[in-house]
Amino acid sequence: MNPDLPVTFQNVSKRYTQRDEDFLACRNLNFSVAEGETIAIVGETGCGKSTAMQMLLGLQQPSEGRVQVLGCDPFKEFDALRGQVGIVFQTDRLLPWRTASQNIQFGLQVLRIPKARRRRIAGEWLERLGLSQFADAYPHQLSGGMRQRVAIARTFAIEPRVLLADEAFSALDEITASVIRVDLLRLVREQRTTTIFITHSVPEAAEVAERVLVFGRPGQVVKEVNVRDLSSREEAAAEIRIGLQMARAESRRCETSPT
Numbered sequence: 001m002n003p004d005l006p007v008t009f010q011n012v013s014k015r016y017t018q019r020d021e022d023f024l025a026c027r028n029l030n031f032s033v034a035e036g037e038t039i040a041i042v043g044e045t046g047c048g049k050s051t052a053m054q055m056l057l058g059l060q061q062p063s064e065g066r067v068q069v070l071g072c073d074p075f076k077e078f079d080a081l082r083g084q085v086g087i088v089f090q091t092d093r094l095l096p097w098r099t100a101s102q103n104i105q106f107g108l109q110v111l112r113i114p115k116a117r118r119r120r121i122a123g124e125w126l127e128r129l130g131l132s133q134f135a136d137a138y139p140h141q142l143s144g145g146m147r148q149r150v151a152i153a154r155t156f157a158i159e160p161r162v163l164l165a166d167e168a169f170s171a172l173d174e175i176t177a178s179v180i181r182v183d184l185l186r187l188v189r190e191q192r193t194t195t196i197f198i199t200h201s202v203p204e205a206a207e208v209a210e211r212v213l214v215f216g217r218p219g220q221v222v223k224e225v226n227v228r229d230l231s232s233r234e235e236a237a238a239e240i241r242i243g244l245q246m247a248r249a250e251s252r253r254c255e256t257s258p259t
């Protein structure tokens, strides 16, 4: 395990108990992400992508193997990583009783940043995301796209070193999604944030990531696509689709083979 890499999964398995039976959500999962790298994880529904991310966030403990984030065990050293890992979810998860500015300040408040500094940081992020006029608007007064922008501003305001975006655009219409995707990518590149995008969309993975991991069931890397080495995003998308076919064939083989 290379301690210099911000994210490392080494032989990680995760077992859940479902209706008194053991259920494997990840099996021998191995991958790492380099400093400042942007990767995407794609895989069919239920293959263990979010489970892997919950282990990365320290919300679940691996049954076997090791997860390391910024040199820490995220489950055992949860507090050490506070404020260092940011998340953008599918839904904005804004607090309805707080204005856009107050929502952006939320994480800063948790980190005990003084009020005047919090306000200034929120103002800067509102401006960077074109929301200055809406600082005092409540979530119900904003469109879905604007709310997601506020959520992105809230995430970046804490200046996370690692960013997770789990289906961050899938609740938005395609036009809004593509605009916000560009915004988020711009920020990721400006801030040089180590980023993991989780998505069901092959074109999205090919567009946002330098490297794509195709997950099979139970959570494992079936194919790795190095977008940087390919001549076009279309070629990357084709490679990702081959990976998804391999994953499907593998999970069908497991379903039909006698145990």
Ligand SMILES: Nc1ncnc2c1ncn2[C@@H]1O[C@H](COP(=O)(O)OP(=O)(O)OP(=O)(O)O)[C@@H](O)[C@H]1O
Binding pocket: 016, 017, 018, 023, 024, 025, 043, 044, 045, 046, 047, 048, 049, 050, 051, 052
């Ligand atoms: N807390 C839990 N307890 C029991 N089983 C769980 C738990 N969380 C997830 N699972 C199971 O683990 C498997 C993987 O789920 P996970 O949410 O990681 O998949 P996913 O790849 O993120 O799917 P999707 O693309 O639909 O978001 C699923 O079969 C799910 O039912």
Ligand SMILES: [Mg+2]
Binding pocket: 049, 050, 051
């Ligand atoms: Mg998921």
